[in-house]
Amino acid sequence: MVKSLIMENLLHARDKVGVQDFVLLEDFKNDKAFINNLKKRFQENLIYTYIGPVIVSVNPYRDLNLYNSDVIEQYKNVNFYELPPHIFAIADNAFRFMREECKDQCILISGESGSGKTEASKKLLQYLAAASHHAPSVENVKDKLLLSNPILEAFGNAKTNRNDNSSRFGKYMDGAPLGGHILNYLLEKSRVVHQNHGERNFHIFYQLLAGADNKMLEDLELRRDPSAYFYLSQGSCSKLRNIDDADQFSVVDKAMNITDFTEEEQEGVLLLLLQCCTWVMLALSKKRVKLLLCMTNLFIPFANY
Numbered sequence: 001m002v003k004s005l006i007m008e009n010l011l012h013a014r015d016k017v018g019v020q021d022f023v024l025l026e027d028f029k030n031d032k033a034f035i036n037n038l039k040k041r042f043q044e045n046l047i048y049t050y051i052g053p054v055i056v057s058v059n060p061y062r063d064l065n066l067y068n069s070d071v072i073e074q075y076k077n078v079n080f081y082e083l084p085p086h087i088f089a090i091a092d093n094a095f096r097f098m099r100e101e102c103k104d105q106c107i108l109i110s111g112e113s114g115s116g117k118t119e120a121s122k123k124l125l126q127y128l129a130a131a132s133h134h135a136p137s138v139e140n141v142k143d144k145l146l147l148s149n150p151i152l153e154a155f156g157n158a159k160t161n162r163n164d165n166s167s168r169f170g171k172y173m174d175g176a177p178l179g180g181h182i183l184n185y186l187l188e189k190s191r192v193v194h195q196n197h198g199e200r201n202f203h204i205f206y207q208l209l210a211g212a213d214n215k216m217l218e219d220l221e222l223r224r225d226p227s228a229y230f231y232l233s234q235g236s237c238s239k240l241r242n243i244d245d246a247d248q249f250s251v252v253d254k255a256m257n258i259t260d261f262t263e264e265e266q267e268g269v270l271l272l273l274l275q276c277c278t279w280v281m282l283a284l285s286k287k288r289v290k291l292l293l294c295m296t297n298l299f300i301p302f303a304n305y
């Protein structure tokens with residue numbers, strides 16, 4: 001008992017590094033004071049700080065064990081300011097408002113590339129999924145919505161020079177966690193034919209080559225080495241530091257089955273990928289590739305509408 005009280009006090013002392021809410025900063029108009037507060041807290045692994053109802057998050061680029069089920073339980077139905085700042089508090093607040101006031105809620109996440117927007121949106125979904133318990137039929141829809149993420153990321157995310165898992169598309173998930181649809185799918189299509197140095201094409205190409213078994217590759221007449229394909233090797237960097245493409249391929253494969261892609265549709269997707277990889281085998285001259293790139297760029301602004 002005494003030990004747990006001491007632990008609790010220590011935890012609270014730790015949480016009070018700097019101010020937990022920027023509105024409490026004495027010199028709140030001073031940029032340096034703002035950054036100093038963020039820095040002080042970040043050095044103690046406190047990555048979240050409020051500005052009133054807004055939360056500022058600093059990307060730790062490592063697992064701080066902040067999102068397990070115990071933490072989810074802690075934040076359920078608790079008043080915003082009773083616990084240290086956390087993305088789960090934002091999710092809980094929106095969820096409770098939605099239920100109590102019967103009003104739709106919207107959480108806006110913004111930041112530069114690599115700042116952690118996608119990870120934050122996954123934490124929000126993780127919390128909302130855990131906070132809402134429904135009939136098995138509804139749970140099924142919810143699982144599908146969560147499982148759509150690895151598929152969307154495989155086809156819509158790529159390694160850039162700023163982020164190994166950069167979202168190259170815009171999406172708006174409507175209706176989570178009960179179900180719903182994903183709107184406004186704006187994809188950076190030019191990446192399929194052109195990558196800057198140090199960048200990759202969309203993850204799915206490398207996942208397919210790394211994860212498909214020998215027979216599948218043989219059937220598709222594909223080679224395992226991405227550098228065999230012009231459209232997969234312009235960035236001269238086909239591997240990610242911390243993500244295993246082969247493992248991800250099996251995750252995507254399972255997710256496609258669970259989200260009801262038929263065998264025929266999955267085959268169609270594979271053929272399309274194959275086509276994109278081998279297109280350059282048509283031995284286009286440099287001049288033609290340039291012309292094609294120009295045309296792709298010309299059409300992209302219109303392609304999404």
Ligand SMILES: Nc1ncnc2c1ncn2[C@@H]1O[C@H](COP(=O)(O)OP(=O)(O)OP(=O)(O)O)[C@@H](O)[C@H]1O
Nearest residue numbers: 059061062113114115116117118119163165166167
């Ligand atoms: N809360 C977090 N805890 C630990 N690591 C994190 C966290 N948020 C982000 N990261 C790390 O930072 C990387 C980049 O984050 P993320 O992909 O969410 O950025 P983003 O803002 O969506 O970027 P982009 O605009 O390029 O899509 C993640 O792959 C992960 O390694």
Ligand SMILES: [Mg+2]
Nearest residue numbers: 117118166167
């Ligand atoms: Mg992202």
